[in-house]
Amino acid sequence: MSTQSPSPQPLWSRDEQNPDRPGQSRVEVDDIAPQVVMPSGEKALADVDAPEASGGALAAPMPGASSFAFATVGGRLADLWNTLTRNRKAAIGLLIVALFVLVAIFGPIALHHDPNALSSDTLQPPSAAHWLGTTQTGQDVFSQVIYGTRASVFWGFLTGVLVTVLSVIVGLTAGYFGGVVDEVLSLLTNVFLVLPGLPLAIVLASFIPVRGPQTVALVLLITSWAWGARVLRAQTLTMRQRDFVEAARSNGENAFRIIFFEILPNEIALVAAGFVGTVTYVILAEAGLEFIGLGNVTTVSWGTMFYWSLNNDALLLGAWWWFVPPGVCIALLGAALALINNGIDEIANPKLRTERKPKALKEAGKAPQERKAVAL
Amino acid sequence: MRQLLRRIVFYIVALWASVTINFIIPRLAPGNPAQALMARFQGKLNPDALHALEIQFGITNESLWTQYWDYIGNLLHGNLGLSITYFPTSVASVIAQDLPWTLVLVGVSVVISFVLGTLIGMLIAWRRGSLADSVLPPFMILFSAVPYFWLALILLYVLGFKLNLFPLSGGYNTNVSPGLNGDFLASAIGHAILPALTIVISSIAGWMLGMRNTMITTLTEDYVLMAQAKGLPEREVMYAYAARNAILPNITGFALALGFVVGGALFTEMVFSYPGIGYALLQAVQNSDYPLVQGIFLIIAIAVLAANFLADLVNTALDPRTR
Numbered sequence: 001m002s003t004q005s006p007s008p009q010p011l012w013s014r015d016e017q018n019p020d021r022p023g024q025s026r027v028e029v030d031d032i033a034p035q036v037v038m039p040s041g042e043k044a045l046a047d048v049d050a051p052e053a054s055g056g057a058l059a060a061p062m063p064g065a066s067s068f069a070f071a072t073v074g075g076r077l078a079d080l081w082n083t084l085t086r087n088r089k090a091a092i093g094l095l096i097v098a099l100f101v102l103v104a105i106f107g108p109i110a111l112h113h114d115p116n117a118l119s120s121d122t123l124q125p126p127s128a129a130h131w132l133g134t135t136q137t138g139q140d141v142f143s144q145v146i147y148g149t150r151a152s153v154f155w156g157f158l159t160g161v162l163v164t165v166l167s168v169i170v171g172l173t174a175g176y177f178g179g180v181v182d183e184v185l186s187l188l189t190n191v192f193l194v195l196p197g198l199p200l201a202i203v204l205a206s207f208i209p210v211r212g213p214q215t216v217a218l219v220l221l222i223t224s225w226a227w228g229a230r231v232l233r234a235q236t237l238t239m240r241q242r243d244f245v246e247a248a249r250s251n252g253e254n255a256f257r258i259i260f261f262e263i264l265p266n267e268i269a270l271v272a273a274g275f276v277g278t279v280t281y282v283i284l285a286e287a288g289l290e291f292i293g294l295g296n297v298t299t300v301s302w303g304t305m306f307y308w309s310l311n312n313d314a315l316l317l318g319a320w321w322w323f324v325p326p327g328v329c330i331a332l333l334g335a336a337l338a339l340i341n342n343g344i345d346e347i348a349n350p351k352l353r354t355e356r357k358p359k360a361l362k363e364a365g366k367a368p369q370e371r372k373a374v375a376l
Numbered sequence: 377m378r379q380l381l382r383r384i385v386f387y388i389v390a391l392w393a394s395v396t397i398n399f400i401i402p403r404l405a406p407g408n409p410a411q412a413l414m415a416r417f418q419g420k421l422n423p424d425a426l427h428a429l430e431i432q433f434g435i436t437n438e439s440l441w442t443q444y445w446d447y448i449g450n451l452l453h454g455n456l457g458l459s460i461t462y463f464p465t466s467v468a469s470v471i472a473q474d475l476p477w478t479l480v481l482v483g484v485s486v487v488i489s490f491v492l493g494t495l496i497g498m499l500i501a502w503r504r505g506s507l508a509d510s511v512l513p514p515f516m517i518l519f520s521a522v523p524y525f526w527l528a529l530i531l532l533y534v535l536g537f538k539l540n541l542f543p544l545s546g547g548y549n550t551n552v553s554p555g556l557n558g559d560f561l562a563s564a565i566g567h568a569i570l571p572a573l574t575i576v577i578s579s580i581a582g583w584m585l586g587m588r589n590t591m592i593t594t595l596t597e598d599y600v601l602m603a604q605a606k607g608l609p610e611r612e613v614m615y616a617y618a619a620r621n622a623i624l625p626n627i628t629g630f631a632l633a634l635g636f637v638v639g640g641a642l643f644t645e646m647v648f649s650y651p652g653i654g655y656a657l658l659q660a661v662q663n664s665d666y667p668l669v670q671g672i673f674l675i676i677a678i679a680v681l682a683a684n685f686l687a688d689l690v691n692t693a694l695d696p697r698t699r
Contacts, residue, residue: 089514187389194390195397196635196673196680198642199657203673206661207405284523288643291525292658306526310647315533327526334521342517345589
């Protein structure tokens with residue numbers, strides 16, 4: 001962010017002396033704490049209109065210890081995982097996401113009813129026989145929700161991975177090479193950024209003759225890669241000038257190795273935050289597109305449940321159990337992913353962590369006659 | 377100055393790209409608008425009419441290049457073609473009729489959401505460590521993850537259907553004649569409250585969190601400490617020193633959000649059947665109305681481009697560091 005303080009702030013705080021700050025990382029830091037230089041010259045397109053705090057806050061690379069250890073992407077991911085699970089909110093988010101993934105993988109096997117089976121109990125409210133009621137054609141809503149989890153979660157994460165991979169490739173290449181390559185890729189990125197994403201997705205999905213989750217995935221891939229690419233490009237431009245890149249270059253490493261094995265591991269937090277944000281957006285957008293009927297309406301997923309419930313006047317018939325559960329699932333999953341992203345933000349920028357003032361400190365701030373005794 | 381010229385050139389390129397994408401997309405689908413219209417009449421139209429319809433829709437068998445130049449020529453004359461759903465009304469008049477509804481609804485909602493969200497974010501950041509600060513941000517994160525068309529459904533069901541507080545659909549009561557009279561305005565406002573509530577609730581979290589995060593970073597700056605040391609009243613430090621600098625990214629975001637005003641409330645309008653651009657796009661998509669889809673997308677793209685340009689200008693004007 002262009003409003004951030006220019007003073008250096010190491011990513012990992014050295015507060016091992018402060019044991020009662022929850023969520024603080026206990027990672028050992030090198031004696032030489034990495035100094036962060038905010039990109040001063042690169043004000044132009046890079047961070048000026050980035051509305052997210054995580055873009056600039058995650059400017060610091062991981063501790064220098066890994067300059068000596070092998071700096072692979074895997075090692076850094078392990079670092080990130082360790083720190084993430086210590087942050088309470090992020091841990092809750094990860095738990096919920098893991099729950100959904102488990103349901104997606106194992107849920108359909110344990111179902112009692114076939115989600116597509118028609119029956120004669122039409123539009124029954126939730127009961128012992130049908131835990132979430134039935135649809136207009138007698139299908140069991142609970143089975144549909146469980147079955148739909150698989151489709152929605154799978155396509156959501158797959159599209160998220162594809163979008164992240166594309167934005168990493170474009171962003172890092174543009175940032176590292178500079179010059180003509182950078183100009184061309186930047187122009188491409190900016191043009192795609194400026195095109196309205198969701199309307200374009202709707203238009204594309206409606207014109208492509210094949211309707212299905214693959215089309216939705218392709219359409220969302222085309223419209224959402226540009227944001228991550230721009231953030232990563234800005235970050236790579238800073239990284240490029242650092243000593244370890246110079247050292248790698250003079251060692252004779254080729255550009256491909258430098259980009260993906262030297263620079264990328266240092267930007268893993270940014271990539272992870274981007275991935276989580278993208279998956280959230282993709283799950284919402286996919287449900288939205290299917291809600292309009294642009295997906296394959298014969299399959300079972302959260303979005304198509306919305307479509308069918310609206311088309312069969314569930315609202316006017318008072319059948320809230322048809323459209324409320326898929327929405328709750330999307331909201332829960334989206335909230336869990338947002339919590340994870342918030343955790344990543346808070347790790348990178350310790351000032352954002354929300355902690356209640358310790359009681360002793362609160363009491364110290366009051367006038368002497370109002371203070372209460374507090375056990376320290 | 378050079379920066380400004382570079383930006384202007386970029387926006388011209390982006391405009392050209394939007395127009396070209398708009399030209400290419402309908403040609404991805406098999407068939408053409410004339411055939412789609414024929415299909416709608418389900419055999420009641422004389423097959424010889426196909427040729428006449430093709431002429432009317434401007435479909436020729438000429439080369440792609442010639443079609444492209446004709447298309448650009450038509451655009452410059454404001455001719456966006458004929459709509460299939462509302463045949464033979466022109467696309468331009470359909471858009472002109474629906475656009476004001478969307479602009480008013482979403483414009484007002486975005487302004488309310490921005491003002492409320494920024495104020496709350498600023499107040500929360502100012503009182504770090506208080507109850508509000510530890511409860512509201514996670515709550516807001518949860519709220520921002522709710523799919524807003526689902527929120528629209530819930531609000532419609534609870535407030536409109538069950539409690540009968542608000543009308544269920546439409547932009548205004550069909551008993552009232554449109555015009556600048558009190559009855560029409562009252563019914564229009566009544567029909568707009570639920571969609572506006574949906575948009576405000578679903579977008580306020582973003583403004584609030586954004587403002588809170590930048591405000592927290594700004595509060596650690598030296599000049600805020602200096603202002604407090606000078607003995608200025610808390611309120612003045614909060615508004616005139618901290619918030620004034622922290623609001624910058626939010627203002628840029630607001631200018632960008634204005635661009636999404638035209639295309640942003642698509643799902644909300646669809647759920648409430650509100651007669652705006654989003655609802656028109658839904659009808660167009662479901663009826664394979666290619667000219668209308670093209671026209672609407674072009675309008676949305678131009679609006680977003682204009683808003684981006686405005687955001688750039690505003691940012692350059694407000695932040696001396698970017699010049």
